[in-house]
Amino acid sequence: NPIVLDLAYNAIDFPSIENRM
Amino acid sequence: PIEDLFTSLNRHIQRSEFTQAVKVANQVLSVAPGDEDAIRCKVVALIKADKIEEALSAIQSSQKVSFDFSFYKAYCLYRQNKLDEALEVLEKQDKTQPSMLLESQILYRLGKMDACVDICRNLQKAKIDSLEINLVAGLISAGRASE
Ligand SMILES: [K+]
Numbered sequence: 726n727p728i729v730l731d732l733a734y735n736a737i738d739f740p741s742i743e744n745r746m
Numbered sequence: 747p748i749e750d751l752f753t754s755l756n757r758h759i760q761r762s763e764f765t766q767a768v769k770v771a772n773q774v775l776s777v778a779p780g781d782e783d784a785i786r787c788k789v790v791a792l793i794k795a796d797k798i799e800e801a802l803s804a805i806q807s808s809q810k811v812s813f814d815f816s817f818y819k820a821y822c823l824y825r826q827n828k829l830d831e832a833l834e835v836l837e838k839q840d841k842t843q844p845s846m847l848l849e850s851q852i853l854y855r856l857g858k859m860d861a862c863v864d865i866c867r868n869l870q871k872a873k874i875d876s877l878e879i880n881l882v883a884g885l886i887s888a889g890r891a892s893e
Binding site: 726727728729730731732733734735736737738739740742743745746 | 748749752753755756759782783786787790791793794817818821824843844847848851854855874875876877879880882883884886887
């Protein structure tokens with residue numbers, strides 16, 4: 726079968742912590 | 747102080763040093779148990795470090811945090827090939843672009859190609875990079891290459 730990319734992985738992001746620094 | 751730990755955490759994240767990021771997130775949590783930003787950073791860093799089992803444990807032990815980890819939990823289950831469990835978790839949460847992407851990938855693995863294609867088509871307006879690759883994979887596997 727053709728390859729399916731793990732696009733869900735790219736949607737996993739770190740929260741913004743700028744205001745905690 | 748906790749601000750210094752977050753500065754260090756941020757630096758590790760920027761440099762993709764995910765194992766180090768987990769360590770610093772744990773340092774934050776040792777002084778501020780339940781800190782939502784630290785827990786979220788820890789879970790994401792564990793996933794990015796490919797430590798899926800540990801990411802699930804971290805999610806499990808963060809029940810008191812108000813942030814909804816359903817998508818991350820479903821993603822980890824998908825990575826462990828627990829596809830039905832992953833779908834169950836997704837069904838309980840609101841549909842978002844990430845959750846729909848994941849659902850389409852799970853359906854593909856389950857061989858439910860038509861359903862996979864339907865979701866990719868719904869996401870096409872969102873202009874997600876490389877989405878066409880998964881759409882075409884679904885179409886070919888569904889025997890609908892002519893589309
Ligand atoms: K995959």
